[in-house]
Amino acid sequence: xxxxxxxxxxxxxxxxxxxxxxxxxxxxxxxxxxxxxxxxxxxxxxxxxxxxxxxxxxxxxxxxxxxxxxxxxxxxxxxxxxxxxxxxxxxxxxxxxxxxxxxxxxxxxxxxxxxxxxxxxxxxxxxxxxxxxxxxxxxxxxxxxxxxxxxxxxxxxxxxxxxxxxxxxxxxxxxxxxxxxxxxxxxx
Numbered sequence: 001x002x003x004x005x006x007x008x009x010x011x012x013x014x015x016x017x018x019x020x021x022x023x024x025x026x027x028x029x030x031x032x033x034x035x036x037x038x039x040x041x042x043x044x045x046x047x048x049x050x051x052x053x054x055x056x057x058x059x060x061x062x063x064x065x066x067x068x069x070x071x072x073x074x075x076x077x078x079x080x081x082x083x084x085x086x087x088x089x090x091x092x093x094x095x096x097x098x099x100x101x102x103x104x105x106x107x108x109x110x111x112x113x114x115x116x117x118x119x120x121x122x123x124x125x126x127x128x129x130x131x132x133x134x135x136x137x138x139x140x141x142x143x144x145x146x147x148x149x150x151x152x153x154x155x156x157x158x159x160x161x162x163x164x165x166x167x168x169x170x171x172x173x174x175x176x177x178x179x180x181x182x183x184x185x186x187x188x
Contacts, residue, residue, distance in 0.1 A: 052095070054153070058148065061145055062146065110130075110138075114133075
């Protein structure tokens with residue numbers, strides 16, 4: 001008798017739910033479809049942001065690096081190169097990765113110190129130390145930007161144009177001595 005009551009209750013429940021199944025199914029389909037669309041929209045938004053960063057900063061910077069690579073290893077010796085570097089960096093902080101932003105701050109600190117000492121005529125006797133600081137801070141910034149451009153190019157599915165720089169000039173893990181870069185070096 002107890003089993004019969006359970007069976008009757010179950011059958012009534014099924015009878016109540018049957019007409020609602022198409023509605024429940026449609027609601028679940030809409031819910032999952034919306035969640036999937038939200039995820040797809042977020043992926044597209046992220047890709048759009050990456051593309052904007054690549055187009056507005058990383059690609060022009062790598063092109064600048066390729067055109068000026070031999071001048072960039074001793075940036076403190078050439079005020080014009082420093083000016084050109086600043087043109088490339090100014091206004092692009094928002095496109096840079098967090099690591100390159102940190103290196104940019106270090107570079108600007110060294111550059112401001114260099115400019116201040118030079119302007120005030122206080123550079124004498126400190127030239128090599130200050131030059132090294134400017135060069136090394138720029139070199140670390142440059143290396144980080146090139147690494148980020150390589151990563152971003154990979155994420156966007158582009159040919160890895162930044163990798164050729166690493167192939168030609170090595171891992172960029174230290175400032176190369178002046179005159180050590182050979183035009184005869186082969187791309188791997």
